[in-house]
Amino acid sequence: MITKRIGLGNNGQHMLRRHLGLLLVTWVTAVSAQAQTGPGYEDILQGFADPERWLTYSGDYSGKRHSPLQQITPENVAQLRPLWTFQTDTTTRGRGFETTPLADDGVLYVTGSNNYAWAIDAKSGRAFWQYRRNLPNDLTYGASAPVNRGFGMLGETLFMVTLDAHLLAMDRRTGDILWDVVLADYKVGYAATLAPLVLDDKVIVGISGGEYATRGFIDAYAPATGERLWRFNTIPGPGEAGSETWPNDPEILARGGGGTWMNGSYDPELDLIYWGVGNPNPDYYGDQRPGDNLYSNSLVALEAGTGKLRWHYQFTPHDLNDWDSNHMPVLADIGWQGQPRAVVMVGNRNGFFYVLDRVSGELLQGTPFTATSWAREIGADGRPIILNDGIKGCVPDPWGSTNFMPPSFYPDLNLFILTARETCATFVPEAPQSAPGQANFGGVVFIDGAAGSGALRALDVATGELRWEFAYPSPTFGGVMTTAAGLVFAGDHEGNFMAFNAATGENLWHYQTGSRIWGAAAMTFMLDGKQLVLIPAGTTLTAFALPD
Amino acid sequence: MTCKKKFFFSMLLQKLRLHKKLRLHNESRLHKEYRHNFPALLITTTMLLGMAPAWSQQSNPFEADPRAPYAGGVIFRAQCATCHGADGKGIASIDAPDLTLMWSARELSDNAVFDTIRNGIAGSIMPPHSFPDPEVWMLVSYLKSIAVSGTNRALAGNAELGRELFGANCARCHRVAGSGGSLGPDLSRVTARRSYAALVESIRNPTAVIADGYRSVLITNAAGERMQGTIKSEDAFSLQIMDSNQQLRGFSKTSLQTIERQLESLMPAFNPGMLSDADIENLLTYLQVQQ
Incomplete structure (x- = not known):
């Protein structure tokens, strides 16, 4: 596949290489002793230990998106002002600029829509280099979701997935491609949009395309070579465990869906990866696939070394509403009924907030956080008691009660803070005709647009009860970050980037970015003694800080 | 130097892969043209x-x-x-x-x-x-x-009477062919866009369907002044309206004492005593001939 870097002084670099030849090699050797090498696995493992770094999608492996930085406080946040705005010149009308930048040594590594990417000077907002992938003109799922959620980073190497379902390794100093491997055939319906999860000796990625005749998977690749180390298929093969929840038909299993398009989290002590799995295919029509359809709409816990399934929990058995469970799983060690407990928390598209034991997968709690009429409680067997599958009208729309926009967990307050969408949709299933390379939802949905609204909601993890909320005018796709100073940063569909008091939900500051904040959450780090907060919106990435 | 060699070989590999890909790509295109899936x-x-070029x-x-x-x-x-x-x-x-x-x-x-x-x-x-x-x-x-179909038949009312009716009843808020007000939608070409029945319904019962951008709101500002208008835009913190004097005004929501959203349209409902069926026929004839 052809790749292309654009302008920004690359020609100069090539000239230098050509003319200085051997001389350059000597010089490079001389300075390399002092040269900064990029972050290693130990650094990512330390999470937020270095305040000047943000090294993985959520800032650390846990997915809490809770930074310890405390320069910006509830008292001074009202003075927050933009430092600079970076314009990407690439847009995805109908979706968003969904990335989380990585920060290291004063440089931001940012992926954008349509597989653009940049290294940006965090001081000035100016790019060192820009990368643009030359994409084929017959993209499938990637054409309808031309987005990307960020880089993974290890040492001097960046990892990025593409809309034509490749995984790239890139030199972070130049944007040059080091290797390029195919995850799956995009022509069938595959694409990739997430931020790779980088462990010590593995790059973990998932795949998009559950609306097409595809079969989802989670893959591990060797960082140095791109060699595939293992693959976990989210839809079992004939005779494999879980296949009893499907019809005995290899053709249906082979296109069973189960995309894995949102990032996962990692527990280094248990050496388990936690990842959400998407809808079964086709989305709304279930008559061809009687059964629970494992491992669709589930959270899976995989052994990092082998990709073997340790446990799973299915949130929405036999999904008929496109409620992918592709959410950021949030790992935390909390007090649970007087005892310390290692849990994983998920705010799900089906309208329930779940707390699970992350060692065993045992369900500790499942409570609704929207007015969903689909179900109001989870039965003793751990399954939802379904009241209305959507044919009877007014359940959450296919974008769900929340979606992949990251939530945040605030440990000291024991609050899980997420974006809630209140919507009303009626599903009309229809028998589909499946064809490779063509999306098929298996029916249509009527959405009552006037009934929609949104809210930022803080749930008490101990009970699942609503502690506070801030209402948005429309169903929102903005994500959430919290900081240990007692702040929540969130974005809404009208384009406001906002700060709230984490304990009370009081709005303390807002800035109109000019475009909806969609799928993205803020990140923060220290630069020259100053705390920066960044948010992508539309075609812009804006950095905020307190005045001098 | 190994780095440079690697770079050279990776470029070469990429080029080879590209050639292979192009070939595969062409084959699969042919295959696709002959799909029998419909x-x-x-x-x-x-x-x-299916293979004829420039179909459009x-x-x-x-x-x-x-x-x-x-x-x-x-x-x-x-x-x-x-x-x-x-x-x-x-x-x-x-x-x-x-x-x-x-x-x-x-x-x-x-x-x-x-x-x-x-x-x-x-x-x-x-x-x-x-x-x-x-x-x-x-x-x-x-x-x-x-x-959505427009008013297909040629209307046979009196366009001149219709022009007078428009001036007396509609022009304060609606624009036609460049003149009139801005509080309601521009009605130039409206007969091409909407059916006769839909237009009559909008005149008789304007509250039944109100388009985005024309919903009515009554606000009280910090000084206690009341103001009516249509909501042009809104977010969690601000409100953008056109007031009833057709001025655009933006407010921070915290600066307003009250925000009352109204279900009724700002447009009056014209009953047959105000505009007869014949008046409406004349009015719509005028709008149709303006196109």
Whole structure:
């Protein structure tokens, strides 16, 4: 596949290489002793230990998106002002600029829509280099979701997935491609949009395309070579465990869906990866696939070394509403009924907030956080008691009660803070005709647009009860970050980037970015003694800080 | 030096891969052209016509075929409805437009709609589609069949009387052919966009359907002054209205004492005592001849 870097002084670099030849090699050797090498696995493992770094999608492996930085406080946040705005010149009308930048040594590594990417000077907002992938003109799922959620980073190497379902390794100093491997055939319906999860000796990625005749998977690749180390298929093969929840038909299993398009989290002590799995295919029509359809709409816990399934929990058995469970799983060690407990928390598209034991997968709690009429409680067997599958009208729309926009967990307050969408949709299933390379939802949905609204909601993890909320005018796709100073940063569909008091939900500051904040959450780090907060919106990435 | 060698070899490899890919790509295209995945009646057409270049330069081969809108509707429900809505009226939160209004609003040709389906819209989530040409034409036929239709017959009222009625009753808020007010929608070409019955309903009962941008609000500012207007835009912190004096005004919500959203349209309901059926016929005749 052809790749292309654009302008920004690359020609100069090539000239230098050509003319200085051997001389350059000597010089490079001389300075390399002092040269900064990029972050290693130990650094990512330390999470937020270095305040000047943000090294993985959520800032650390846990997915809490809770930074310890405390320069910006509830008292001074009202003075927050933009430092600079970076314009990407690439847009995805109908979706968003969904990335989380990585920060290291004063440089931001940012992926954008349509597989653009940049290294940006965090001081000035100016790019060192820009990368643009030359994409084929017959993209499938990637054409309808031309987005990307960020880089993974290890040492001097960046990892990025593409809309034509490749995984790239890139030199972070130049944007040059080091290797390029195919995850799956995009022509069938595959694409990739997430931020790779980088462990010590593995790059973990998932795949998009559950609306097409595809079969989802989670893959591990060797960082140095791109060699595939293992693959976990989210839809079992004939005779494999879980296949009893499907019809005995290899053709249906082979296109069973189960995309894995949102990032996962990692527990280094248990050496388990936690990842959400998407809808079964086709989305709304279930008559061809009687059964629970494992491992669709589930959270899976995989052994990092082998990709073997340790446990799973299915949130929405036999999904008929496109409620992918592709959410950021949030790992935390909390007090649970007087005892310390290692849990994983998920705010799900089906309208329930779940707390699970992350060692065993045992369900500790499942409570609704929207007015969903689909179900109001989870039965003793751990399954939802379904009241209305959507044919009877007014359940959450296919974008769900929340979606992949990251939530945040605030440990000291024991609050899980997420974006809630209140919507009303009626599903009309229809028998589909499946064809490779063509999306098929298996029916249509009527959405009552006037009934929609949104809210930022803080749930008490101990009970699942609503502690506070801030209402948005429309169903929102903005994500959430919290900081240990007692702040929540969130974005809404009208384009406001906002700060709230984490304990009370009081709005303390807002800035109109000019475009909806969609799928993205803020990140923060220290630069020259100053705390920066960044948010992508539309075609812009804006950095905020307190005045001098 | 190893680095440079690696770079050289990786470039060479990429080029080789590219050649292979191009070849594969062409093969799969051919394969795709001969796909037989749609109703049997299409197969022959697909084989005969599917490879003809520049289809969109030609007219819709199914223009007179009453089965085409039905077949197109089947494709629409499977391929388009998730973004454009089961009724084709669009989903605002993902910028998917109302397809029932596009024909009258933008004077679209069949060819332009064909090209948009085929090529997608760059920079948006509207993707290109590789359906065989006949299927795209059937979609065009379907979209035409659900288009909101205008007032097709030539109205026979008195346009001059209609002009006077418009000046007396409507022009303070509505614009026609460049003159009039701005509080309500511009009514130039409205008879081409809406049916006679829909227009009569809007005059008799304007509250029944109020478009975005014309919903009424009553606010009280910090000084205690009351102000009525239509909501042009709104977010969690601010409100943008056109007041009843047709001035655009923006407010921080915290600066307002009250925000009362009103279900009634700002437009008065014209009962037969105010405008008779004959008056409406004259009024709409005037609007029609203005086109």
